[in-house]
């Protein structure tokens with residue numbers, strides 16, 4: 001079998017194919033990316049619509065390209081990684097990440113700080129193998145979220161981000177809590193090694209499944225090489241208990257009887273209603289009635305920044 005290290009050292013493969021979303025974020029990164037790529041002789045393919053990233057990945061793989069960089073926000077990274085999975089190329093291709101989105105959570109979690117920093121890393125950064133999540137048959141890098149925060153996870157205001165840090169999406173979610181119908185679900189989780197399987201049944205405000213992203217404490221990067229999801233289930237509760245900043249910190253910061261934390265590599269969410277549930281996979285919205293999630297351990301070879309911590 002060809003390893004990533006083997007392909008990395010082949011002189012013929014010492015170049016990158018960049019999949020660029022020119023309209024992500026504030027859409028002011030594209031010119032710089034084109035010019036830095038041209039200086040280095042990298043080919044750039046620009047997405048225009050949903051589906052383009054996967055098409056470009058599939059084309060690159062069939063041409064024998066072994067280094068593909070995603071430039072955009074978390075949605076672009078998501079689509080490139082899922083495209084790699086669909087092209088059955090996760091074993092042969094190394095991923096680079098160039099942060100050009102509104103939220104660049106995945107780039108942040110792997111220590112990639114800016115477009116310029118990312119270009120340096122493409123030349124000389126360390127490659128590590130990270131876990132991926134699979135939701136039915138779709139890969140995800142950061143997280144899979146259902147409930148009141150799913151819709152708002154991609155829409156958080158930057159001012160709120162400054163005030164609340166990584167919990168901002170939760171606060172944004174709380175503002176819509178009055179209109180939110182809780183999810184009536186059953187959640188079955190395989191226990192992490194040595195612990196029992198768990199079943200949770202009830203009305204949930206949010207189900208947060210983190211791969212690279214942590215939802216407890218101050219949030220931020222999770223351990224993304226441990227083969228496990230970090231799962232947080234927030235139970236339906238009276239809005240009066242939630243609508244304070246202090247409560248937000250408390251609910252997500254530690255154990256309360258309204259919040260369940262577990263670690264698992266296999267999870268199934270089943271709705272008790274007829275309607276589908278909306279899930280945010282790295283910020284991309286999907287609908288499912290039932291959804292199974294599993295970890296694919298160390299499936300993705302990706303170039304990380306110096307700040308990346310294998311066990312945060």
Ligand SMILES: Nc1ncnc2c1ncn2[C@@H]1O[C@H](COP(=O)(O)OP(=O)(O)OP(=O)(O)O)[C@@H](O)[C@H]1O
Nearest residue numbers: 023024025047048050072073074075076101102103
């Ligand atoms: N040229 C384009 N114009 C508009 N949408 C695009 C274009 N190319 C791709 N898309 C769509 O944009 C979404 C990805 O956006 P992405 O997440 O990268 O940026 P963002 O939303 O600005 O950033 P973030 O998710 O980090 O907040 C995908 O759903 C993709 O299908």
